[in-house]
Amino acid sequence: MGSGDPPKGDYGKGGDALERVRTMMQWTPQGRALGLQVMKIEGAKVWGRAPYKAELIGDPETGVIAGGVITTFLDQLSGMAAVLAMRKPTTVATIDIRIDYMRGAEPGRDVLAEAHCYKIGKNVAFVRAVAYEDSPDNPIANAAAAFMLNTHVKMGANLREAKT
Amino acid sequence: MIAQERLTSALARIPYAGFLGVRAELKGDELTLVLPYSEHLVGNPLLPALHGGVVGALMELTAITQLAISSKNDKFAKTIDIGVDYLRSGKPIDTYARARVVKIGRRIANVQAEAWQNERSQPIAAMHGHFLVAEP
Numbered sequence: 001m002g003s004g005d006p007p008k009g010d011y012g013k014g015g016d017a018l019e020r021v022r023t024m025m026q027w028t029p030q031g032r033a034l035g036l037q038v039m040k041i042e043g044a045k046v047w048g049r050a051p052y053k054a055e056l057i058g059d060p061e062t063g064v065i066a067g068g069v070i071t072t073f074l075d076q077l078s079g080m081a082a083v084l085a086m087r088k089p090t091t092v093a094t095i096d097i098r099i100d101y102m103r104g105a106e107p108g109r110d111v112l113a114e115a116h117c118y119k120i121g122k123n124v125a126f127v128r129a130v131a132y133e134d135s136p137d138n139p140i141a142n143a144a145a146a147f148m149l150n151t152h153v154k155m156g157a158n159l160r161e162a163k164t
Numbered sequence: 165m166i167a168q169e170r171l172t173s174a175l176a177r178i179p180y181a182g183f184l185g186v187r188a189e190l191k192g193d194e195l196t197l198v199l200p201y202s203e204h205l206v207g208n209p210l211l212p213a214l215h216g217g218v219v220g221a222l223m224e225l226t227a228i229t230q231l232a233i234s235s236k237n238d239k240f241a242k243t244i245d246i247g248v249d250y251l252r253s254g255k256p257i258d259t260y261a262r263a264r265v266v267k268i269g270r271r272i273a274n275v276q277a278e279a280w281q282n283e284r285s286q287p288i289a290a291m292h293g294h295f296l297v298a299e300p
Binding site (some may be wrong): 027054056071092 | 220225
């Protein structure tokens with residue numbers, strides 16, 4: 001497997017499933033740039049961490065992390081939950097994501113999040129996610145997302161030059 | 165050109181805008197945010213495609229910046245909620261975003277935004293959101 005290939009296998013089972021999901025997170029350049037980490041997996045649930053970094057501040061007056069970082073983090077983690085729910089994991093693509101921002105993240109603290117794929121069909125997976133510092137009972141943001149499954153089948157169809 | 169300079173310096177103060185590499189272009193009161201392609205913005209290196217979160221973040225940033233211009237307020241509004249629809253995967257090229265302020269109320273503003281690449285008529289993503297208007 002080349003370094004550009006996505007990790008394969010049944011992510012939800014087996015001893016090194018967590019390691020494979022971590023590889024998947026590291027496979028994404030934006031995930032690496034943000035320093036996103038996978039902490040734990042359990043069935044179709046995944047827990048992650050987004051470390052506090054000065055370069056990710058969105059409000060220089062307060063030091064609060066940018067909303068965009070939370071968006072990317074929740075999108076990424078939700079996608080992983082969808083992959084974890086698949087019997088034969090392949091690639092997924094976000095159809096839409098809705099995020100409610102309840103409050104600013106506390107400056108100087110890492111943001112944690114958990115995502116749960118609560119329903120998966122043949123073509124679409126539905127995921128809920130929440131971001132927080134200490135407990136999901138005191139959320140920073142909530143997300144609800146839908147993912148298209150098995151996007152590798154016709155992967156990049158829209159990247160081809162348009163027919164003239 | 166004063167407005168453009170103020171805008172550029174306002175964006176320069178946001179570390180995350182620098183992390184993404186976002187640049188602002190202002191024509192009259194219409195803002196375009198430009199996100200030059202960079203390897204660290206990629207979400208799927210196999211295609212390759214931009215990370216959806218990055219495209220969402222670009223549109224959110226466009227929305228709050230356009231709000232600051234439209235409301236003539238130097239402070240940025242706070243995001244209450246956003247909904248992002250992904251229409252096409254983002255190619256590894258420059259991306260643009262514009263926002264339309266649908267309504268500014270006393271406390272809440274409703275904003276729509278779109279992101280595109282080669283063709284304005286072929287958006288790669290659309291966003292709508294509600295923002296808590298900053299007190300001047």
